[in-house]
Every structure is written in structure tokens, then in C-alpha cells.
Amino acid sequence: xxxxxxxxxxxxxxxxxxxxxxxxxxxxxxxxxxxxxxxxxxxxxxxxxxxxxxxxxxxxxxxxxxxxxxxxxxxxxxxxxxxxxxxxxxxxxxxxxxxxxxxxxxxxxxxxxxxxxxxxxxxxxxxxxxxxxxxxxxxxxxxxxxxxxxxxxxxxxxxxxxxxxxxxxxxxxxxxxxxxxxxxxxxxxxxxxxxxxxxxxxxxxxxxxxxxxxxxxxxxxxxxxxxxxxxxxxxxxxxxxxxxxxxxxxxxxxxxxxxxxxxxxxxxxxxxxxxxxxxxxxxxxxxxxxxxxxxxxxxxxxxxxxxxxxxxxxxxxxxxxxxxxxxxxxxxxxxxxxxxxxxxxxxxxxxxxxxxxxxxxxxxxxxxxxxxxxxxxxxxxxxxxxxxxxxxxxxxxxxxx
Amino acid sequence: xxxxxxxxxxxxxxxxxxxxxxxxxxxxxxxxxxxxxxxxxxxxxxxxxxxxxxxxxxxxxxxxxxxxxxxxxxxxxxxxxxxxxxxxxxxxx
Amino acid sequence: xxxxxxxxxxxxxxxxxxxxxxxxxxxxxxxxxxxxxxxxxxxxxxxxxxxxxxxxxxxxxxxxxxxxxxxxxxxxxxxxxxxxxxxxxxxxxxxxxxxxxxxxxxxxxxxxxxxxxxxxxxxxxxxxxxxxxxxxxxxxxxxxxxxxxxxxxxxxxxxxxxxxxxxxxxxxxxxxxxxxxxxxxxxxxxxxxxxxxxxxxxxxxxxxxxxxxxxxxxxxxxxxxxxxxxxxxxxxxxxxxxxxxxxxxxxxxxxxxxxxxxxxxxxxxxxxxxxxxxxxxxxxxxxxxxxxxxxxxxxxxxxxxxxx
Numbered sequence: 001x002x003x004x005x006x007x008x009x010x011x012x013x014x015x016x017x018x019x020x021x022x023x024x025x026x027x028x029x030x031x032x033x034x035x036x037x038x039x040x041x042x043x044x045x046x047x048x049x050x051x052x053x054x055x056x057x058x059x060x061x062x063x064x065x066x067x068x069x070x071x072x073x074x075x076x077x078x079x080x081x082x083x084x085x086x087x088x089x090x091x092x093x094x095x096x097x098x099x100x101x102x103x104x105x106x107x108x109x110x111x112x113x114x115x116x117x118x119x120x121x122x123x124x125x126x127x128x129x130x131x132x133x134x135x136x137x138x139x140x141x142x143x144x145x146x147x148x149x150x151x152x153x154x155x156x157x158x159x160x161x162x163x164x165x166x167x168x169x170x171x172x173x174x175x176x177x178x179x180x181x182x183x184x185x186x187x188x189x190x191x192x193x194x195x196x197x198x199x200x201x202x203x204x205x206x207x208x209x210x211x212x213x214x215x216x217x218x219x220x221x222x223x224x225x226x227x228x229x230x231x232x233x234x235x236x237x238x239x240x241x242x243x244x245x246x247x248x249x250x251x252x253x254x255x256x257x258x259x260x261x262x263x264x265x266x267x268x269x270x271x272x273x274x275x276x277x278x279x280x281x282x283x284x285x286x287x288x289x290x291x292x293x294x295x296x297x298x299x300x301x302x303x304x305x306x307x308x309x310x311x312x313x314x315x316x317x318x319x320x321x322x323x324x325x326x327x328x329x330x331x332x333x334x335x336x337x338x339x340x341x342x343x344x345x346x347x348x349x350x351x352x353x354x355x356x357x358x359x360x361x362x363x364x365x366x367x368x369x370x371x372x373x374x375x376x377x378x379x380x381x382x383x384x385x386x387x388x389x390x391x392x393x394x395x396x397x398x399x400x401x
Numbered sequence: 402x403x404x405x406x407x408x409x410x411x412x413x414x415x416x417x418x419x420x421x422x423x424x425x426x427x428x429x430x431x432x433x434x435x436x437x438x439x440x441x442x443x444x445x446x447x448x449x450x451x452x453x454x455x456x457x458x459x460x461x462x463x464x465x466x467x468x469x470x471x472x473x474x475x476x477x478x479x480x481x482x483x484x485x486x487x488x489x490x491x492x493x494x
Numbered sequence: 495x496x497x498x499x500x501x502x503x504x505x506x507x508x509x510x511x512x513x514x515x516x517x518x519x520x521x522x523x524x525x526x527x528x529x530x531x532x533x534x535x536x537x538x539x540x541x542x543x544x545x546x547x548x549x550x551x552x553x554x555x556x557x558x559x560x561x562x563x564x565x566x567x568x569x570x571x572x573x574x575x576x577x578x579x580x581x582x583x584x585x586x587x588x589x590x591x592x593x594x595x596x597x598x599x600x601x602x603x604x605x606x607x608x609x610x611x612x613x614x615x616x617x618x619x620x621x622x623x624x625x626x627x628x629x630x631x632x633x634x635x636x637x638x639x640x641x642x643x644x645x646x647x648x649x650x651x652x653x654x655x656x657x658x659x660x661x662x663x664x665x666x667x668x669x670x671x672x673x674x675x676x677x678x679x680x681x682x683x684x685x686x687x688x689x690x691x692x693x694x695x696x697x698x699x700x701x702x703x704x705x706x707x708x709x710x711x712x713x714x715x716x717x718x719x720x721x722x723x724x725x726x727x728x729x730x731x732x733x734x735x736x737x738x739x740x741x742x743x744x745x746x747x748x749x750x751x752x753x754x755x756x757x758x759x760x761x762x763x764x765x766x767x768x769x770x771x772x773x774x775x776x777x778x779x780x781x782x783x784x785x786x787x788x789x790x791x792x793x794x795x796x797x798x799x800x801x802x
Contacts, residue, residue: 027589030582056585060578061616068575068613072546072582075569078589080582098572103413164413201413204567205592207542212417214570217559224558229408230415405560419565423557424521450510450686451724453530456518468518475524475713476721489721 006187013176016144016183017083017109017169018043020151022053023191024107027078027198030058030069034088035121036173037111041083063088067095067106074104075213077200079155082106085113085173086127093131099166100135100234102214105158105198106166107151108136112280112331113173114366122367123172125279125332129308129340135234137167137241138308142284144181146260147171149252152195156248159198162240172281174367186256194255238310245307263312265304266319268294272301274382275319278329279305279341282370286329289375300379305341313348320349325357325382329375330394331364338362338394357385360394374398421471427454431474433489439464441486448478448487510690511537520556520563525720527710527727528552528629531683532600535627535708536566538693543596544587546580548610549573550602551636552629576601577614580624588623596697597624604634607643607666618673618703625696625704628666631712639715646735647788648781650773651715658776662788667707668795671741676702679740679749682709684727688738688750695740709736717772726770734761734789737796746799756797764789 011019017040021029029048031041047053056073060066063084070080084092089110099106110128114120128138139154141147147169154167171177202211218224246262253259267287269275278286283304290302303319305312320326328346330339337343342360349355361378364370374397385391405411437448448465449457456468457478467478479487515536522529528551536543545568547553553570556563571579580599587595601610606628614626633651634640641651641659644666648658671678676699681689689708696704711726713719718726730736731751738752748756755761764785768774777785 028585056589058581058585065578065613068578069582072579073586076583076586078586094572205595210419210565210567212562212564212568214415215417215559215562229411417560417562419517420561421517422519423561423563424519427519453526454518455514455516455533471518473524477525477723480721481724
């Protein structure tokens with residue numbers, strides 16, 4: 001075992017998340033194994049049992065209990081961590097609402113995985129986009145280094161008193177979770193300086209000043225009717241989170257010399273006619289495709305959507321005012337409508353005076369490999385519709401008709 | 402306990418504090434009220450033991466005292482009293 | 495702080511602590527067995543208690559935000575999550591080095607035997623450090639008297655409105671004992687000294703999952719006048735329908751009045767209990783005989799566990 005001393009380790013995404021939890025000095029981990037996140041949980045329990053991480057690892061019996069245990073622990077002021085994927089995330093859905101409503105800074109590592117039926121252990125984003133409304137912040141990593149850094153930054157952002165909302169850091173299942181990449185682990189002391197211990201706003205265990213948490217307010221009874229206002233405060237916290245994310249990412253860059261973008265990352269977009277927006281590992285590949293297409297003469301740029309919640313309104317609107325066409329690649333679909341990210345971006349631009357052409361592309365569901373040819377096709381298609389006009393609202397790429 | 406007048410008075414967490422009359426002045430629920438006959442009472446405090454509301458306390462002389470502000474008039478104290486020292490008297494308003 | 499303390503120290507005749515941890519004016523039904531049970535449980539555990547409560551009468555009745563009738567720190571959690579939230583709290587206290595605080599989970603029979611059983615079984619298997627109290631009023635009372643796993647045979651509930659429940663009562667104490675946790679006990683709110691002794695014992699044991707199953711009569715749910723709550727619990731025990739015992743180290747020991755009821759002739763006839771409740775008003779002689787047989791079989795099972 002290599003000592004943590006600002007060294008570069010070769011880590012899978014799962015291990016990067018485990019090391020990030022360890023470096024963040026998490027205190028309670030309650031997680032249930034699920035492919036493809038299992039090795040993360042195994043690694044953390046190894047850290048705990050070897051004494052390298054001073055934490056309590058609760059081997060819960062389901063993801064629902066995992067989140068409930070995290071809620072209990074976080075209420076008592078412990079820094080908590082958990083990890084899951086598709087089916088598990090769906091199972092803990094009820095408690096996701098509870099964690100955000102209770103304003104607890106829990107961080108969850110999500111190895112994006114497709115939903116069953118039919119069974120599928122490979123990557124798509126359906127699981128996390130299904131949880132957009134829960135009040136959790138959502139970060140998407142393009143590689144293992146970003147995953148590691150994002151988890152540490154997530155604690156910093158989530159535990160900020162003006163935010164106090166839980167965060168899920170998503171990384172593509174199998175593609176990132178099981179692929180080995182070099183990850184630089186900064187010196188623990190530097191991380192401790194960046195991320196101080198969690199100081200809860202209230203001391204639940206102070207028995208001399210008892211508080212009762214999350215009790216029932218009654219609507220339309222004046223002294224008790226505050227539910228709406230609590231929800232408003234959650235939304236306000238989400239909006240404040242945008243600024244926090246920007247400042248924390250900047251601080252991370254100054255301290256550790258790495259910047260992955262704040263809410264979005266633009267690659268060669270300054271003079272682009274068409275940009276392709278994607279999330280996760282395909283955003284990384286898109287940058288490579290942009291270089292290839294630029295050589296062919298297309299003025300194309302790539303946008304990595306790093307944060308889906310809070311939605312990067314300003315960044316998307318500023319981008320839209322500079323380009324002629326936006327292609328939104330979704331690795332998910334909101335059945336009955338279209339790709340989730342596509343519909344959100346489109347809605348964000350409704351009021352714009354200068355609206356670019358926007359089209360959605362669905363690809364890579366259920367772990368189907370997103371090939372370079374697909375992404376090239378997206379760019380070519382966008383240039384076509386810039387000339388001839390929008391043919392259809394969204395398109396499936398790679399579908400075996 | 403300070404009153405909440407605007408959403409800015411709300412904390413980050415949904416905090417409630419302990420307090421009496423949390424569901425109102427529950428004494429108004431009564432239709433019968435328990436009345437303790439000191440002549441018969443033997444100060445055993447079984448009424449205190451079984452009161453679900455916790456409204457029975459002991460006064461300086463050791464007799465049970467009922468807080469009529471919150472007593473709901475369930476009648477358990479009268480029913481359980483070993484010496485029948487508590488009568489349930491109809492509430493007159 | 496708005497605590498409700500009494501003049502003088504102990505009440506010598508009754509020997510129970512005087513300090514109250516419930517503040518009067520909460521919204522339970524008059525004669526509520528559940529709130530009386532909670533009052534005694536908190537009284538026995540004292541100040542250094544963190545309570546976790548799920549959805550149910552225990553969370554719906556004690557008041558409205560922002561004022562509640564509990565005098566100990568309390569966490570409200572989702573219906574099935576009492577035991578897992580308690581596990582989380584226990585883990586956080588341990589990692590933060592906070593000692594001498596009892597984590598208490600108080601749930602109803604729904605939140606324990608039905609929707610909550612998965613989390614509870616796992617927490618018991620892990621032997622997480624908390625005291626779990628199941629306040630059994632034998633139906634989902636808060637949502638309007640629907641049938642639960644611990645509803646007794648032929649009891650009428652809103653989801654078993656005509657014939658009554660077709661199955662017998664789920665034996666949660668034995669299920670928990672099978673998890674080999676340090677302490678399992680049954681108690682009844684009508685026998686508060688027995689209840690206090692068991693809670694204090696659980697407190698003294700100090701580690702692991704300790705489970706106490708408390709029968710709590712419910713006047714609207716069972717169909718009797720509010721003043722007879724204590725009598726109902728007494729009859730349940732004296733007829734042998736609900737046995738008072740504790741299980742430690744695989745050995746069952748009867749307590750309180752149940753000690754004498756090993757001899758079946760000492761048990762009062764169960765009809766005396768059943769006829770007082772409207773939920774059993776429709777029972778036929780055949781049903782009552784079935785219940786008598788069940789009582790005998792249950793006691794045979796318990797007596798076997800009590801022997802060396």
C-alpha cells in the first residue's frame with residue numbers, strides 16, 4: 001500500500017471515490033454493495049478495518065437503510081458518505097428527499113448505471129436524472145481525477161452554512177468506475193486545510209437543549225404553516241450553491257493546481273459555431289472528437305456539463321448567445337418527452353433574444369459504447385440543420401433499426 | 402420561545418422546541434373532570450402513575466394535584482383509584 | 495427550559511422517578527396507552543436520551559411545529575427507517591467519542607413488525623447500540639385503525655372490517671430473540687414497575703440492540719371507553735393473551751403476573767377480555783375456542799424456552 005503523500009496512484013473510479021472519502025476524513029459510511037460500485041465500498045471497509053480511516057462502517061441491509069443511517073449520523077454531526085447505483089438509488093429515493101429536506105450535507109458517490117428491466121449493469125444516466133427533483137446537488141465527472149477532486153469539493157460546498165444540501169457525485173459506471181487511470185492524491189495536510197472538520201449548525205446530542213427535528217407543520221394554521229417557506233429556503237440554498245461552486249473550484253485550483261471547470265467546462269467554444277453538450281465520460285471523448293473535427297474544418301466546441309443541479313443557467317445562456325447551434329447529448333431519456341438535459345437546456349433558452357438551433361441526441365443507453373463515429377455524426381448533423389433547418393426535435397444515434 | 406414571524410426566522414434545520422400546550426389547551430377537550438376527594442385520598446399516587454397526559458403532580462402536602470388546563474378527562478385516574486377518591490364530574494360551561 | 499418537575503424527590507410508595515420528559519398539552523386521544531407508555535419509557539431512561547420516531551401516532555400527536563411535547567432530543571424519520579436511523583446515530587456518537595447517551599428508537603407495531611422489520615432485523619443482526627421500544631397497539635392506529643402484523647386473531651380493523659383478521663398475532667419478541675441480541679422483553683403499560691425495571695435493565699446492559707415490546711391498549715382502536723385502558727392491559731396479561739417475559743442468553747424468564755400463569759388454570763378466561771372490546775364483538779364461540787387453543791400453544795412454546 002502506497003502512503004498518501006501527494007503521489008500519483010493508478011486507480012479505478014471506484015477506488016478514486018474510496019480514496020476521496022478517506023482523504024475527506026469521513027466519519028460514518030453506510031453503504032450497500034451494487035454493481036458497478038461494489039469495489040468502492042469494499043475498499044472503504046478495508047481502510048476502516050486496517051485503521052487507516054477512523055470511521056464507522058455500517059454494513060446495512062439495503063440502500064434505503066443506507067441513506068436512513070446516513071441521515072441519523074449526519075444529524076449527529078458526523079461527516080457521512082455512501083455510494084450506490086441505479087436500482088439502489090431508486091430504492092433510497094424516499095430518503096433522498098428526506099436528506100435534502102433535512103438539510104444534511106451527505107455526499108453520495110453514484111456509479112451511473114442503467115435501470116432494469118431488463119437487467120443492465122452498464123452505464124447510462126437514467127438513474128441520476130430521475131433524481132433531479134430531490135433537492136440534491138449533482139456533479140458529473142469526466143475522469144477519475146475529477147471524481148476524486150469533486151468528492152472533496154462536494155463536502156466543502158455541501159457543508160457551507162449557506163448551502164447545507166446533500167450532493168451526489170456521479171461517474172459513469174464501468175466506463176469510469178472500472179477503468180484504471182492515474183489519479184494524483186494531494187498531501188493529506190493540504191486536504192485538511194482545504195476541508196476543515198464538519199461543524200453541524202445544531203448539536204442534536206446536546207441533551208440540555210433538546211430539539212425535535214423535522215416535525216410536522218400544519219398548513220393553514222398560522223403559527224405552524226411554514227412548510228412552503230422551508231422549501232423556499234432549500235431552493236434559495238441551491239441558488240446560492242452556484243456561487244459557492246464557482247468559488248470552491250477556484251480555490252481548489254489555487255491550492256492544488258487543478259481545474260475541471262466550475263458548473264460547465266468549455267473546450268474550444270470561443271469561436272465555435274456548434275457546441276456539443278454532454279455529461280460524464282463521453283464529454284471527455286467529445287473533446288477528442290472536437291480536435292478531430294476541427295482538423296476537418298468544422299468550427300465545433302465541446303461543453304462538459306459538470307453540474308446538473310443547481311442548473312447552470314447563466315453559463316448556458318451566455319454560451320447560447322455566442323453560438324449558432326447547440327447539440328445536447330443525453331445518455332438518458334425522459335419517457336414521454338425527450339432527453340432530460342436537452343429539455344432543460346432548451347427551456348433555459350426560451351426567453352433569449354438570440355436563440356441558437358438546439359437539437360437533442362440520445363445515445364449510449366444501457367452501456368452501449370458511444371463511438372467516436374456517433375459523436376462525429378452529431379457534429380455533421382448539426383451543420384446540416386444549420387443550413388437546411390431543424391429536421392426533428394431529437395434523434396436516437398446508434399439505434400439498431 | 403420566540404415566535405416565527407417570517408421565513409428569515411426559520412433555522413437551517415426544521416427545529417421544534419419542547420413546550421406545553423403543543424396541541425393547544427387540551428383541557429378544553431373534557432366533558433367530565435376528575436375531582437379529588439381529599440378525605441378519601443390515601444396519597445398512593447396511582448393516579449399519577451397512570452395519567453397518560455402527565456397532568457397529575459404532587460403538592461406540598463403529598464396530595465395529587467391535577468392541572469386542569471391540560472387534563473382531557475379520560476377518567477383513568479378515577480377508574481384506577483383504589484379507594485375511589487376521584488369522582489368524574491360533568492363539566493359545566 | 496419548560497420542564498415539568500415535581501416538588502420533592504422520589505415518590506417512596508411507588509419508587510419511580512418523578513421527573514417528567516413529556517410536557518402536557520399534546521394531541522393524543524384521551525386515555526392513550528401509547529403516550530402513557532412513552533411517558534414511562536422516557537421517565538425510566540432519563541435526560542441523556544436521543545429518541546428516533548417514525549411516522550405514526552408518536553410523531554403525529556405530540557404537537558405541531560414549532561412546539562412539541564417531548565423533553566428529549568428527537569429525530570423524526572420515515573416510517574420504515576427507525577432502526578437504521580438509530581444505527582446511524584449510534585455510529586456517529588461512537589465515532590465522535592460521545593458517551594453515556596442512550597439512543598432510543600420508539601416505533602409502533604407497523605413501524606416494527608411490518609414496514610420496519612427489515613431495518614430492525616438488520617440492525618439487530620449487527621447488534622447496533624440502541625434500545626428499541628415497540629409500542630404495540632395492534633393496528634395502524636394513526637392512519638385509522640388498519641390491520642397490522644401484530645393485530646390479533648379475528649380483530650376487526652378497517653381493512654378486516656367484517657370477519658376480522660384471519661391470522662394470529664405475529665410474535666415479534668420471539669423473532670427478535672432469534673437474532674440473539676443481548677436483551678428482549680415484553681411489557682405492558684398496565685404494569686409500569688415491571689416496565690421500568692426492564693427499561694432500566696436494558697439501560698444497564700448498555701450495549702447492543704435491546705428490544706422491548708410493550709402492549710398498549712388503544713381506546714378508539716380497540717373499542718372501549720377511555721377510562722379502561724389500564725384494565726385492558728391488565729386483562730390481556732391475566733388471561734395469558736400477552737405474556738410478560740424477558741429473554742437473555744437464550745433463556746426466557748417470565749416476569750410479573752405472568753410467573754403464576756404458567757399453570758393454565760390460573761389464567762382468566764380470555765372471554766373476559768374479548769367481550770369488553772368492540773373489535774371482538776362479533777366473535778363466535780368457535781373463534782374464542784381457537785383463541786384459547788392459541789394461548790395454550792403459545793404458552794407451551796414460551797414454557798419450553800424457559801426450561802433449562
